[in-house]
Amino acid sequence: MELIMNTNxxxxxxxxxxxxxxxxxxxxVVFSFFTTIIDIYNDGGLSPFNYSYVVGHLLIxxxxxxxxxxSIKxxxxLKDKI
Known part of the structure; x- marks a missing residue:
């Protein structure tokens, strides 16, 4: 029983x-996403050449x-079992 408690x-x-x-x-990732959005906005907006940056950040x-x-769940x- 002690081993199980230590494992938990x-x-x-x-x-x-x-x-x-x-x-x-x-x-x-959120900070990087916002800086990417700002860079895209400064470069003239979303285009077929830079949309992959947005999609990549959203996937990650x-x-x-x-x-x-x-992990929180x-x-x-596990907190209830200790």
Whole structure:
């Protein structure tokens, strides 16, 4: 029983750390996305040559938000088991 509790604590702290890191990753992606939008606006607007920057940032952002959601969800489930 003691080993299971230690494993749950380890997993809880691991997932909490992952959530913390993912939060800063998402913050960086949002900042980078806004600077990309500003650069595109200064270059004359969205064109077929630079729309991939927007799509790439949105894909990375959606993936990061999904990972963040599931890491928070798992962290809260593990918190109840400690």
């Amino acid at each position: 604590k380890f997993l809880f702290y691991t997932m909490a750390s992952l959530s913390f890191c993912l939060f800063f990753f998402i913050t960086f 952002l959606m993936f990061g938000l999904g990972c963040f959601y599931f 798992t962290t809260f489930k």
